[in-house]
Amino acid sequence: MQKLPPLNALRYFLVAGQTLSFKQAAEQLFVSQAAISQHIKTLEQHLGVPLFVRGTRQVQLTEQGKRLLPDIQAGFDSFARGVKALQQDSDPKVLNVTVVESLSTRWLVPRLQDFQEQYPDIRVRLEPSNRVRSFDDTDIDLALRFGEGKYSGLESRFVLGDRYVLVCHPSLMRPNMVPEDLYQLPVLEEIGPITGKAWQAFLRQYDLQDDKFNRVLQVEDSTVTIVDAAIAGQGIAMLRYNLIYEQIQKQQLVMLLNFSDPSFYSYYLVAPAHHFKRRKVKLFASWLTLALSAIK
Numbered sequence: 519m520q521k522l523p524p525l526n527a528l529r530y531f532l533v534a535g536q537t538l539s540f541k542q543a544a545e546q547l548f549v550s551q552a553a554i555s556q557h558i559k560t561l562e563q564h565l566g567v568p569l570f571v572r573g574t575r576q577v578q579l580t581e582q583g584k585r586l587l588p589d590i591q592a593g594f595d596s597f598a599r600g601v602k603a604l605q606q607d608s609d610p611k612v613l614n615v616t617v618v619e620s621l622s623t624r625w626l627v628p629r630l631q632d633f634q635e636q637y638p639d640i641r642v643r644l645e646p647s648n649r650v651r652s653f654d655d656t657d658i659d660l661a662l663r664f665g666e667g668k669y670s671g672l673e674s675r676f677v678l679g680d681r682y683v684l685v686c687h688p689s690l691m692r693p694n695m696v697p698e699d700l701y702q703l704p705v706l707e708e709i710g711p712i713t714g715k716a717w718q719a720f721l722r723q724y725d726l727q728d729d730k731f732n733r734v735l736q737v738e739d740s741t742v743t744i745v746d747a748a749i750a751g752q753g754i755a756m757l758r759y760n761l762i763y764e765q766i767q768k769q770q771l772v773m774l775l776n777f778s779d780p781s782f783y784s785y786y787l788v789a790p791a792h793h794f795k796r797r798k799v800k801l802f803a804s805w806l807t808l809a810l811s812a813i814k
Contacts, residue, residue, distance in 0.1 A: 527561040528590050530554050531569060535579055535587045609657070613798045614643045617662045620741035621785070622646040624761045626662075633805050640798050653790055660799050661788040662806070673791040675803070678810045680760045680781040682716035685771040687751035697724035697775060704734040704753035708744045716779040717756050723777065760785075760813055785810070 522528075534543040534554055544551040562569050569583035579587065617626055622644055630642055645651070650669065651658055667674040690703055707713070721728055734753055737743045745762060748755040749770050758781060765771040787806070793799050 523561050523564045524557070527557040527564070529594070530557040531561050531583075532587070532590045532594060534558060534570070534577065535583060535590075538577055538579070540577060607659075607796045607798070610796070610798060611639060612641050612643060613802055614645070614657050614659045615662065615802070616645040616647050616651045616658055616660075618664045619646040619648050620745075620758070620761055621662060621664065623742050624745060629809055632809070633802065636805065637798075637801055640801065642802075653793075659789065659793055659796065660802065663786050663788050665783050665786065667784065667786040667788075669788050671790070672788050673794060674786040674788050675794070676784060677787055677803075677807050678760065678785040678813070680758045680784060682713065682756050682779045682781055683759050683762075683766075684720060684754060684756055684774040684777045685748060685762060685766065686754040686774060687748065688769060688772050689751050690754065691772060695774070697726055700726070700754060700774070701730045701732075703732075705731045706744050706747050706753040706755040707733050707736045708741055708756070709736055709738045712781060712783055713756055715782065719779045720756065720777055724775065760810075763813055 530543060530547065530549075530553075533546055534540055537543050537546070540551050540554045540558070544554045547554070558570060565582075565586075567582040568580050569586065570577040571580055623646065627644070630644075633642065634640070645658070650663065650665075651661065653661075653672070662677075663669070663674075664680075667676060686703065692699060707717075717728075720726070735744070735747055741757065741761060744755050745757060745765075747753065748757065748762075749765060754774060759766075759778070762771055766773060787803055789799065794803070
């Protein structure tokens, strides 16, 4: 491919050629007149031909400049069309959201009716998934992820922190329980580094020995399964508070020893930056942030 001149030099030439004034071009591009002059000079050196006849107060295009100007204009028009097409919403009435499974099942789905009542013209399609989906060549508008908020090439917006608590069904509670009494209760465990960190913090705080606990159920990457098992009274579990706060309020689950450990991960809305300009994404993000703020 033939080496092209610097893009800025072409852009400065375009505006200077349209205005026939380096001064006006500088004002439109918010740069100095000297910068315009230098970039035009660089372009002329690259092409090996003069593009302007410099006058005292005005400049005129040379014949070579007149020939070049329409092609540069067409090129920048093409850039603009490409960017606009990329940023356009192909289906403004349908919002495609990929959501971490636990939040989708335990929290989001029961509340979607409120969003749909407020915005009946927008239909929500949910894709519950614990995998970080790519936005390339998909119709996904937005992702709600539980993590560190670092996703290459994407914009992440913090929406909510979380904490881990130890819970069980009220039927497993005993009067005047002490930490060592928990050795006698079955343990439901979601296998994962973040949950594991909270469990280790619990052991340290109460000086308990891990090998004395009776693990009856271990599940990898499925918080929902552990939540359901805990509500069914099958054992104690280390769970994210935001997923079970309603069950705690309804006394379907109770917190043990008042233990709480801040989660290293938080909830983020994630998407390419231009997706956040879409009306449906703006409305959903605003609604979700307000709804999550009600968690106490």
